[in-house]
Each structure stands twice: as structure tokens, then as C-alpha cells.
Amino acid sequence: MISLTPWITALYPRLNASTANDLIWWTDAELRQWAEEALKNLARECGLFTERNELPVFPGGAAYSLPARQISIIHLSLTGRPLRFATVRELEALNRQWQTAQGAVERYTRDVIGLGTITLYRLPAEAAILALLYHETPASIEAVRCPKPVADYFTYAVLGEARAKQGDAAMPEVAAHARERAKLLEAVIRRYWGGAQ
Amino acid sequence: MTAGELKTRTLERLDESSAQPAFYTPASVLNALNEAQRVFALLTLCVERRGVLELFPGQTFYHLLDEFPEFLLPLRASVKTNLLPTGTAEWNSPVWDEALWDQLDASPPSTAKPLRPARIHDLDARNALWQTTEGEPERYGVLGLDLLFLDKRPAAAGSSLLLTFAAAPTGLAADGDVPEIPEEYHHTLIDWAIVTLRMNEGGQELAQAMPHLERFLAAAAKLAAYVRARYQGLRYDALPFELAAYDRSTLLNLAMPKEPRERKPAA
Numbered sequence: 001m002i003s004l005t006p007w008i009t010a011l012y013p014r015l016n017a018s019t020a021n022d023l024i025w026w027t028d029a030e031l032r033q034w035a036e037e038a039l040k041n042l043a044r045e046c047g048l049f050t051e052r053n054e055l056p057v058f059p060g061g062a063a064y065s066l067p068a069r070q071i072s073i074i075h076l077s078l079t080g081r082p083l084r085f086a087t088v089r090e091l092e093a094l095n096r097q098w099q100t101a102q103g104a105v106e107r108y109t110r111d112v113i114g115l116g117t118i119t120l121y122r123l124p125a126e127a128a129i130l131a132l133l134y135h136e137t138p139a140s141i142e143a144v145r146c147p148k149p150v151a152d153y154f155t156y157a158v159l160g161e162a163r164a165k166q167g168d169a170a171m172p173e174v175a176a177h178a179r180e181r182a183k184l185l186e187a188v189i190r191r192y193w194g195g196a197q
Numbered sequence: 198m199t200a201g202e203l204k205t206r207t208l209e210r211l212d213e214s215s216a217q218p219a220f221y222t223p224a225s226v227l228n229a230l231n232e233a234q235r236v237f238a239l240l241t242l243c244v245e246r247r248g249v250l251e252l253f254p255g256q257t258f259y260h261l262l263d264e265f266p267e268f269l270l271p272l273r274a275s276v277k278t279n280l281l282p283t284g285t286a287e288w289n290s291p292v293w294d295e296a297l298w299d300q301l302d303a304s305p306p307s308t309a310k311p312l313r314p315a316r317i318h319d320l321d322a323r324n325a326l327w328q329t330t331e332g333e334p335e336r337y338g339v340l341g342l343d344l345l346f347l348d349k350r351p352a353a354a355g356s357s358l359l360l361t362f363a364a365a366p367t368g369l370a371a372d373g374d375v376p377e378i379p380e381e382y383h384h385t386l387i388d389w390a391i392v393t394l395r396m397n398e399g400g401q402e403l404a405q406a407m408p409h410l411e412r413f414l415a416a417a418a419k420l421a422a423y424v425r426a427r428y429q430g431l432r433y434d435a436l437p438f439e440l441a442a443y444d445r446s447t448l449l450n451l452a453m454p455k456e457p458r459e460r461k462p463a464a
Contacts, residue, residue, distance in 0.1 A: 013225045014397060050341030052258050074340060075317045080329035082321045131328065133317065133340065145262050146342055147269055147365045149239040152232060159396070171399040173451050178396070180448040188239055188438045192270055193342055 004035050004141040007151055008158070015162055015169075025169035031158055035141050038157030038182075043137040044071055046186070046194035048146065055130040062099065063112065063119045064130065075133040076108055076118070083108045083120070091121050098122070150189060156182035198383040201372030203230050207387045211394060221394055231368045233389035233413070234376050241421040242270065242363040242428075242437040244377050250345075250358040252276070257328050257350045261343040267364040271345075272433040274312045274337045275359045278351075312337040312347075314434045320348050334358075363435060382420060388413040404451045411449050414440065 008031050012018060020028040043049050053067050057078065066073075076083045086107040091098040094107075101122040112119045138144045144151075156178045164175035204226050205215040213221055238244045248265050261268045315336040320327045323336075327348050333356075334347040345358075366377040376383050388409035395406040421437040428436055 010228055013222065013228075016397060048342050050344045052344065075321075077328060080326050082325055133344075135341065145260065147262065147267060148368075149235040149269070149365050150342070152235055152239075155232075163399075174396050174399040174403065177403065177448075177451060184443065184445075184448060185236075185239075187443060191438050192435070 003143060004032075004039075004151065004154060007155060008032060008035060011155060011158060011162075014159060025167050026162055026165065030165075031162065032141060034158045034161040035154050037161075038154050039141055039144065040137050041157070042150075042153060042186070042189065043135065046190045047072070047135045048150070048189065048193050049136050049138055049144075050074065051134060051136050053132045053134070055132060057120070057124050057128045057130050059126050060102075060123050061120075062123050063117050066116045066118060067132070067134070067136070069137045069139065070116070071135040071137060073110070073118070073132065073134045077131045078105050078120075078124070079128045080131070085109070086121065088112060094121075150185075153182055153185040153189065156185065198375070198380070199372060200227065200230065200369035200374045200376075203369075203376075203383065203386060203390075204372070206384070207390045207394075210387065210391055225394065226390065227369060229390035229393040230376075230386050232393060233386040234366050234369070234378060236389065237378055237382070237386065237413075237417055237420075238364075238366045239269070240417040240438055240440055241378075241424050242435065243379060243420055243424050244364045244366045245272065246362055246364040248360050248362065250360055252334075252347075252351050252356040252358055254331075254351050254353055257347055259345045261339070261345050261360075261362075263343075265360075265362065265364070267367070268343060269363040269365055270435040271314075271337075271339055271360060271362050272428065272435055273361040273431075274434075276310055276312060276334050276356060277359055278333065278356050310335075314338060315348065317346070320346075324348070361433075379420065382416055385413050385416040388416075407449050407451060411445075414445055414448075 008028070009020075011031060012020065012023065015023060015026060017023045023031075051067075055064055057064070073085075076085075083105065084107045086094075086109055088109055091107065091109060095101050098121050099119075102125060103122040105120050105122055105124050107121045108118050109121065110118055141154075160175050160178035160182060162175075163169070163171045163178060204223060207226050207230065208215045208218050208221065211221060213219060218226075246265070246267065248268075250259060250261070250264055252259075261271075310333070312334055313336050315338050317338065317340070320336065320338075324330060330349050331352040332349040333351070334349045336348040337345060337358075339345050347358075367374075369376060376386060378386075392403070392406045392410045392413075395403045418440040421440050425436050
């Protein structure tokens with residue numbers, strides 16, 4: 001687990017400052033915002049951060065909310081048995097009364113009403129545990145589970161934004177180069193850790 | 198080369214006194230060298246480590262970064278059910294114990310059985326109830342950065358996972374520290390560091406430093422090709438990034454800001 005705070009602190013000399021108070025054309029809050037945006041971008045584009053969670057399932061309960069910050073589901077299983085994803089159209093083709101059908105739960109669908117929910121087909125008859133493997137965005141840049149080479153991506157993403165910001169300290173060529181470095185690191189990250197399972 | 202030597206050579210190439218640098222602090226030079234080593238190791242996967250992960254009964258998923266903070270990618274995984282070595286050493290043992298870059302294989306033969314890599318949906322196809330099946334694991338996978346899963350969970354305590362993995366290098370701190378990447382590539386860290394430090398100045402200073410970056414990437418591509426061939430021979434489960442196939446033109450050609458055009462007066 002790394003904290004991005006020391007990484008942001010290490011950026012000060014690269015922005016011609018020694019401490020946060022010397023950042024004349026930027027603020028510490030701006031650097032953190034850019035780091036958070038880079039974190040969300042990486043989480044969304046490369047599926048780096050995966051987590052496992054368990055949700056209790058109630059008899060007759062069809063819809064369940066997904067954990068906060070989840071991006072996409074990798075695998076869903078009920079009491080150890082995997083469930084297959086199906087679209088609403090497929091469920092309607094299987095059974096026109098799919099939303100009230102009862103029996104063995106075999107499939108699930110997503111986001112029937114709004115975002116961030118799953119709906120089971122069919123309605124479970126007894127309580128069970130739904131095990132969820134999913135991609136997520138880390139809660140905060142202060143505690144990110146990633147190795148140090150991956151954190152270099154954040155360094156260049158923030159540097160690219162900082163040097164591209166309009167003002168006396170703008171250095172477009174440095175911003176472009178920093179972004180190219182971030183792009184290289186993103187390509188490497190995507191190759192090693194990205195993609196679906 | 199030591200960290201002190203690398204710092205001195207970097208400052209010399211920037212026309213700075215290593216004793217009293219004026220524009221670049223020793224700390225910023227060391228940071229740049231550490232970053233160079235991290236990026237080099239990430240591109241080539243040349244730093245290899247081994248670790249033992251204790252497996253618990255009833256547990257299928259493990260976060261590897263909690264146990265191995267420097268973990269990058271799994272190269273080979275084996276399961277041992279007996280933690281104590283047995284028998285005498287066999288140098289031509291066909292099991293997974295292999296010498297690393299500069300280490301002699303002095304460990305006794307293991308009873309470790311190598312696991313085959315698999316995806317989650319492969320395990321679903323083989324056995325729908327794999328998450329609750331007990332037994333000796335035969336397959337493994339890693340989701341995202343570090344979420345390891347096994348196709349079977351051990352029934353009792355005493356099992357461990359012997360993991361060979363590509364690792365992030367240990368950072369350089371003291372002047373006597375030596376980079377973990379192969380010795381013949383130590384000087385290429387200076388190339389990345391120079392360009393990184395020149396980013397503070399931008400403009401022509403940065404543009405003229407680009408050949409250093411090209412040299413760094415060429416060296417990384419060369420070592421990555423060697424590591425790739427070696428890992429394929431060892432039948433490891435991960436290979437380095439194909440840097441030779443990556444389009445570096447936009448990275449190496451600095452986009453200088455255009456001068457504003459002179460406006461001609463109206464006729």
C-alpha cells in the first residue's frame with residue numbers, strides 16, 4: 001500500500017519549489033486533484049484495482065446495490081456457483097415474467113433501473129451469500145494498493161497537467177513530454193494488468 | 198556502479214559540481230535515478246524475487262501486495278504442503294528451483310508442484326464450484342494488480358505458495374547502494390535521469406537531451422528481448438513489455454511551442 005502524498009511531495013522540486021508553500025503557480029490541492037483524476041483514469045481504463053466482496057441475499061430479493069466505487073463486475077457467484085450475465089432482452093426471451101419468477105438463480109443483469117445495481121434471475125428462495133469480484137476505483141489517493149513503478153504514472157500525469165496550466169509557469173513542451181511518458185507507462189500497465197478476465 | 202558514482206556522473210554531464218551543485222540538488226538527482234531504475238525494471242521485468250505465501254484453510258483469494266510490497270507480476274507459482282526440506286540436494290532437479298541472475302541454487306529439492314496459470318472463467322468451465330472446493334491447488338491466476346486466486350483451497354493448515362515474481366527494485370538511498378538491474382546497464386540510468394532533470398528547464402535544453410532518452414529506451418528494449426527469451430525458455434507465466442514494437446516517435450520528438458506569426462498590416 002502506498003500513499004500518494006510522498007509522491008506529490010517529490011513533485012515540488014520538479015515544479016521549481018521546495019515545499020508546498022513555494023508552489024507559486026499551483027496549489028497542493030490542485031496537484032492532489034490531478035492525481036485523483038489520474039487514479040480514476042487508470043482504474044477505469046486498465047482495470048488495475050480489483051476487490052472481492054460478499055453481499056447477503058434475502059429470500060425473494062431481486063435487486064441489490066453494488067459496492068460504492070465499483071466500475072465493472074468480473075465474476076459473480078451465489079453460494080460458490082457462478083452466475084451468467086444476461087441482458088434484459090435475453091431474460092425477457094427466457095421468461096416474460098422474469099422479474100417475479102422464482103427458483104434456482106442462474107443469471108443476473110445489471111442496472112435495470114438506474115446505475116449501480118444487479119438484479120437476479122430468478123428470485124432466490126432462501127438466504128445466501130453473493131460473492132462479487134469487481135474492478136473498483138480506490139477510495140482515496142492517500143492509500144492506494146499499487147507497486148512503486150505504477151505510481152510513476154501519477155507523477156507524469158500530474159506534471160503534464162501542471163505544466164499545461166495557463167500561466168507564467170506554463171511549459172507546453174514539458175507538458176507534452178510528461179504526457180507522452182504517462183502514455184508509455186499506461187501502455188505498459190495495460191499490457192501487464194489490463195484487460196478483461 | 199554505486200549510487201554515489203551514478204549521482205556524480207549525472208551531475209558532471211549536467212555541468213554541475215558533484216560537491217556543490219548549483220541547480221540540481223543531490224536529492225533530486227537521486228530521485229531521478231531511482232525513477233530510472235523503477236521504469237527500467239518495469240519495462241524489462243529483469244528484477245526477479247521469490248517469496249513464500251502461507252495458504253489458509255478455507256481461503257481462495259489473497260492480496261499479494263500485502264505480503265510482497267514489491268510484487269509486479271507472477272512468473273511461477275508452486276504449492277508446497279511440507280514446509281521442511283527433505284532429502285539431499287539434487288542439482289539437476291526438474292522442479293522449479295532455478296538459479297536467478299547471480300545466485301547459486303543451493304536450496305534443497307522442493308516437493309513443490311508448479312501451478313498452471315488460468316483465468317477465472319477457465320476455472321468456472323472446469324468446475325463450477327471451484328471457489329468452495331478443497332484440495333491441493335492445481336491452477337492459479339491474478340486479477341488486477343495483486344488479487345491472487347487458486348482453483349482449490351487447502352483443507353488444512355501447513356500449505357504454502359512458493360511464488361517467483363517480477364519485482365520492483367529496492368530504491369537507492371545511501372551512496373554505497375548498488376542498483377538491482379544488471380551491472381552492464383547501470384550507466385543507462387544516467388540517461389533517463391538527465392532527461393528527467395532537464396524537464397525543469399524545458400525548451401532547447403530538454404530537446405537536446407532527447408538522444409539520452411533514446412539510448413535508455415534502446416537499452417531497455419535490448420534487455421527486455423533477452424529477458425523475454427529467457428522467460429520463454431523457463432516457461433514463465435509472464436513476459437516483458439514489447440518495447441521494440443512501441444511507437445516512440447512522439448515520446449522522443451519534443452513538440453516545441455510555435456512562434457506566433459507576424460501579422461501583416463492591412464493593405
